Amino acid sequence: MAQINTTQYALLGMLSFQPMSGYDIKKIIDHSISFFWSENYGHIYPVLKKMEEQELVTKQTVHTEGNPSKNLYSITDKGKALFTRWLNAPVQKKIIRLEILLKLFFGFMTDIDNMIGKVTEERKSAQAILDELAEIENHIKSNQQEALKDKPPYPLLCLNYGKFFYRAVTQWCDETIDILRKEKAKEE
Amino acid sequence: MAQINTTQYALLGMLSFQPMSGYDIKKIIDHSISFFWSENYGHIYPVLKKMEEQELVTKQTVHTEGNPSKNLYSITDKGKALFTRWLNAPVQKKIIRLEILLKLFFGFMTDIDNMIGKVTEERKSAQAILDELAEIENHIKSNQQEALKDKPPYPLLCLNYGKFFYRAVTQWCDETIDILRKEKAKEE
DNA sequence: GCGCCCATGTAACTAGTTACATGATTCA
DNA sequence: TGAATCATGTAACTAGTTACATGGGCGC
Numbered sequence: 001m002a003q004i005n006t007t008q009y010a011l012l013g014m015l016s017f018q019p020m021s022g023y024d025i026k027k028i029i030d031h032s033i034s035f036f037w038s039e040n041y042g043h044i045y046p047v048l049k050k051m052e053e054q055e056l057v058t059k060q061t062v063h064t065e066g067n068p069s070k071n072l073y074s075i076t077d078k079g080k081a082l083f084t085r086w087l088n089a090p091v092q093k094k095i096i097r098l099e100i101l102l103k104l105f106f107g108f109m110t111d112i113d114n115m116i117g118k119v120t121e122e123r124k125s126a127q128a129i130l131d132e133l134a135e136i137e138n139h140i141k142s143n144q145q146e147a148l149k150d151k152p153p154y155p156l157l158c159l160n161y162g163k164f165f166y167r168a169v170t171q172w173c174d175e176t177i178d179i180l181r182k183e184k185a186k187e188e
Numbered sequence: 189m190a191q192i193n194t195t196q197y198a199l200l201g202m203l204s205f206q207p208m209s210g211y212d213i214k215k216i217i218d219h220s221i222s223f224f225w226s227e228n229y230g231h232i233y234p235v236l237k238k239m240e241e242q243e244l245v246t247k248q249t250v251h252t253e254g255n256p257s258k259n260l261y262s263i264t265d266k267g268k269a270l271f272t273r274w275l276n277a278p279v280q281k282k283i284i285r286l287e288i289l290l291k292l293f294f295g296f297m298t299d300i301d302n303m304i305g306k307v308t309e310e311r312k313s314a315q316a317i318l319d320e321l322a323e324i325e326n327h328i329k330s331n332q333q334e335a336l337k338d339k340p341p342y343p344l345l346c347l348n349y350g351k352f353f354y355r356a357v358t359q360w361c362d363e364t365i366d367i368l369r370k371e372k373a374k375e376e
Numbered sequence: 377g378c379g380c381c382c383a384t385g386t387a388a389c390t391a392g393t394t395a396c397a398t399g400a401t402t403c404a
Numbered sequence: 405t406g407a408a409t410c411a412t413g414t415a416a417c418t419a420g421t422t423a424c425a426t427g428g429g430c431g432c
Contacts, residue, residue: 003392003394003417006285006290006419007420010290013290013294013297021384022384023384033289034283036283036284036286036289037289037290038283041383041384041385042385042387042420042421042422043421045384046385067429068382068384068428070383070384071383087291087302088298091287091306091310092287094287095223096224096284096286097224098225098284098349099194099279100279101221101224101225101346101349102198102224102225103274103279104342104346105220105342105346107340107342109204110272110275110276112340115340118278118279121279151296152296152300152303153367154294154295154303155293157295157368158293160360161286161289161357161364164357164360165353168352168353169349171352172348172349176345176348176349183340191389191391191422193390193391194391195392209412210412210413211411228394229412230394230395230413230414230415231391231392233412233413234414255400255401256399256400256412258410259411259412378432380429380430381429381430381431382430383427384426385424385425386425387422387424388424389420390421392417393416394415394416395414396416397412397413398412399410400409400410400411401408401409402409403406403407404405404406404407
């Protein structure tokens with residue numbers, strides 16, 4: 001089975017909220033789903049172009065005062081149909097590569113302090129993301145879109161995943177650092 | 189900053205246990221770190237070849253009775269040095285893309301039942317991995333390598349991450365399914 | 377004048393996946 | 405006889421990253 005272009009679906013999804021430019025989409029992604037999704041311009045622009053060719057989106061160049069002109073993309077019916085098909089298809093199962101665990105697995109090749117440091121860093125990152133999630137939560141709650149009022153709070157459910165996940169990570173870090181410290185004491 | 193070839197380091201790490209063929213490495217990965225790392229032959233073989241050219245590993249063709257001949261790769265001092273440098277370098281921070289959350293985020297575009305189904309599937313997968321982790325745990329504990337006896341139990345620490353993570357996922361799934369069911373009831 | 381934000385894009389590259397091809401042996 | 409395991413590899417491809425290039429407006 002072929003690999004699917006998830007970026008394409010992320011873009012179509014964003015455009016199903018409202019017409020936007022590539023730049024807008026990136027900004028929104030960075031401020032709403034950044035803790036589980038990222039895109040970069042070098043991928044966004046070519047994919048938008050490709051989707052335009054396939055008539056999944058249409059482009060409209062808009063000029064506004066004081067700003068450079070921007071390309072507003074709108075999702076077409078064909079795009080909506082494709083997006084809905086993807087939404088209904090099963091989630092692709094793929095292994096999430098965790099570099100921290102790869103390093104830890106080979107920890108025997110280095111000294112314990114290095115590994116304690118790595119896990120400590122990981123804990124810091126997890127805490128930082130947890131803090132960021134709180135900010136995103138405020139952003140979502142204040143930007144509640146009228147049209148979605150009667151729908152389930154999907155963005156908050158996603159956010160909740162982040163909370164569960166990164167809380168678990170901090171707990172694991174604490175436990176792991178503890179074990180490694182004891183191992184270090186044994187060594188001496 | 190350039191992207192680093194993590195596959196290369198996964199292979200070097202495996203070869204730092206003992207000399208192995210590409211086939212062996214794949215098998216070991218699938219039986220020990222598969223819940224957070226995967227590799228496929230189409231990537232392993234070319235990377236081994238490239239590393240041989242760079243003198244990070246050496247190849248030795250071995251013939252055994254009843255089996256096809258295999259290419260045993262050994263890590264060189266240069267390879268060890270590079271691997272150690274990587275082990276000491278900070279873990280690359282990159283966003284883990286979670287397709288389940290991408291779909292859930294755009295849940296408003298489809299019906300609640302679809303989303304309940306997706307989360308239910310996710311819960312099943314998480315539980316399956318949790319079961320798999322128990323098996324891997326047995327495998328690790330029975331295959332304890334003598335040489336690593338006095339080292340911290342790194343493989344078990346990795347496994348523990350999996351337990352924390354997937355336990356958190358199942359909890360999130362339960363909570364999420366509950367919320368969605370209530371939203372559905374409200375709808376009717 | 378400098379740096380930041382707005383805004384779009386391409387080129388070169390690396391990483392990773394899938395499908396295909398080959399061929400021996402073992403076990404039911 | 406057919407499936408599974410052992411074993412290696414390539415070709416074609418898709419996805420994604422990084423660096424580079426451009427240029428206007430705004431605020432300090």
